[in-house]
Amino acid sequence: MATKSFFRERTAAQIRMLKVKQVYSQRGLVKRILELNPSEEGLELRVRIIPGRFFKNTASHAEASRKCYRFGELISLSQPERQKDAYECREIPLAVRARDFMKNLENRKEEDIHYIGYSFRPVQGRDRRKRVVPFAWLLEAARLYAYAGNRSYGITVNPYDDAARVRKEGASIFCDVPSRTRKKPRYVIRLDNVPVKGTNERMAVVWGIKSDFKIDPEHSKWNIRYTWAHDREGRDRFTFYPHDIAAYIAVMMKYYEKHNLTPLEMNPFALPSKKEVEEFYKKLCNNVVIFDPTLSSSGKSRKRTTRKLHIAEKSILIARSISVLGHDESMYWEPSRDGLLENYNWTIR
Numbered sequence: 001m002a003t004k005s006f007f008r009e010r011t012a013a014q015i016r017m018l019k020v021k022q023v024y025s026q027r028g029l030v031k032r033i034l035e036l037n038p039s040e041e042g043l044e045l046r047v048r049i050i051p052g053r054f055f056k057n058t059a060s061h062a063e064a065s066r067k068c069y070r071f072g073e074l075i076s077l078s079q080p081e082r083q084k085d086a087y088e089c090r091e092i093p094l095a096v097r098a099r100d101f102m103k104n105l106e107n108r109k110e111e112d113i114h115y116i117g118y119s120f121r122p123v124q125g126r127d128r129r130k131r132v133v134p135f136a137w138l139l140e141a142a143r144l145y146a147y148a149g150n151r152s153y154g155i156t157v158n159p160y161d162d163a164a165r166v167r168k169e170g171a172s173i174f175c176d177v178p179s180r181t182r183k184k185p186r187y188v189i190r191l192d193n194v195p196v197k198g199t200n201e202r203m204a205v206v207w208g209i210k211s212d213f214k215i216d217p218e219h220s221k222w223n224i225r226y227t228w229a230h231d232r233e234g235r236d237r238f239t240f241y242p243h244d245i246a247a248y249i250a251v252m253m254k255y256y257e258k259h260n261l262t263p264l265e266m267n268p269f270a271l272p273s274k275k276e277v278e279e280f281y282k283k284l285c286n287n288v289v290i291f292d293p294t295l296s297s298s299g300k301s302r303k304r305t306t307r308k309l310h311i312a313e314k315s316i317l318i319a320r321s322i323s324v325l326g327h328d329e330s331m332y333w334e335p336s337r338d339g340l341l342e343n344y345n346w347t348i349r
Helices: 012-016 029-034 061-071 083-088 093-105 135-150 202-208 242-257 274-286 311-325
Strands: 019-023 041-045 073-076 115-120 130-134 156-160 171-177 187-194 210-213 237-239 288-291
Touching: 012 041, 012 288, 029 041, 029 274, 029 311, 061 311, 073 093, 083 202, 093 115, 093 311, 115 135, 115 311, 130 135, 135 242, 135 274, 135 311, 156 242, 171 242, 187 202, 187 242, 210 242, 274 288, 274 311
Parallel strands: 019 041, 041 288, 073 115, 130 237
Antiparallel strands: 115 130, 156 171, 171 187, 187 210
C-alpha cells in the first residue's frame, strides 16, 4: 500500500540524481550531512555504519541492520533503581537524559559511537521489562505528530484517570493515531502507567510506562526475534514505536491544555529540536544513500548497489549528531526557540 504524501521521501534513485559525493570515512560525517544543500547535494556512504560484529553469519546488510536494531548498544539511563529511591529523587527524566546522553556521547570520536537508542527500567509493578527507545523512532514520532496535527484531525485522547490506583500506578489512556499508509485504519493504542497526578508517586510511575496496540504498528517488523547465543535479554525488553511516542506527545499536550503539567514534566521521551529535524534528520532521509554490495539485483552497477539508510543506521547517526551538537541543540524541544512541534517543516526541498 502507498505511503501518504506527507511521509514520502526521495527514493535512492532520486537521491542519486543530486550532486552526490562519495564518502569513505566516518570522521566528521555529521558535519558533512549538516552542511549539505538539501535541494542539490547528496552523500553516498562507502563505509559501514553498523558495527562489524553484526555481520557475522549474516547474508545481507539488511539482516545485520535488524540484528543491530535488536541487540545494539543502548544508553542505560542512570535512573533510580527502586521505588523508594524514585520517591526520594528530585530529577525529572529530562535532566537524567541530558546528563546521561552527554556522559556517554561527549568527547568521543564519531566513528566510535554505535548507540541505537536509550533504555530505562520500571521500579515498581509486575512488568519489569527494560523499556527501549530507538533514536530514529523519536524523530518519526515527531513527524507522525506533525501529520496528525496538520493533515488529519489530530490524535484523540481518552483518559481513564479517576481511579484510586492512578496516584501510584498512573493512568490508562486510549489514543487513536493515524497510519502512515493510505487507506489503512488508525491504530488504537492504550498507554499504561502514565503519570498524571502531581504527587511524589509520579517519580516512580513514569519508569513503568508501556503501550498496547489493538492493531500491530507498521514498524513492528523491525523487532524480529533472532537466536543470539550471548543474548540474555531477548524477552526482557519492551520497544517503543513512533505511534506510542506520538500518542504520549498528544497526551502531554492535552493535559497541558488543562493546566496539568505532570505528563510534560515527567515525559520519558526525548523530543527533537527543530535543528535536529530540519537540518539533520531530513537529510538522512532525503540526501544520503549507502553502498550495499548485498543488494539482490542483476548486474553490479553503482545504481543497483546503493540504498537508503536502515533504521539502525539512522539511529546510530542520530546518536552521533547528539554528540556533535550537544543535547540541548538536538534532543531538547525548546518552544520559544523551536516553535510548535507540529509546525516543524517536513517537506522535501
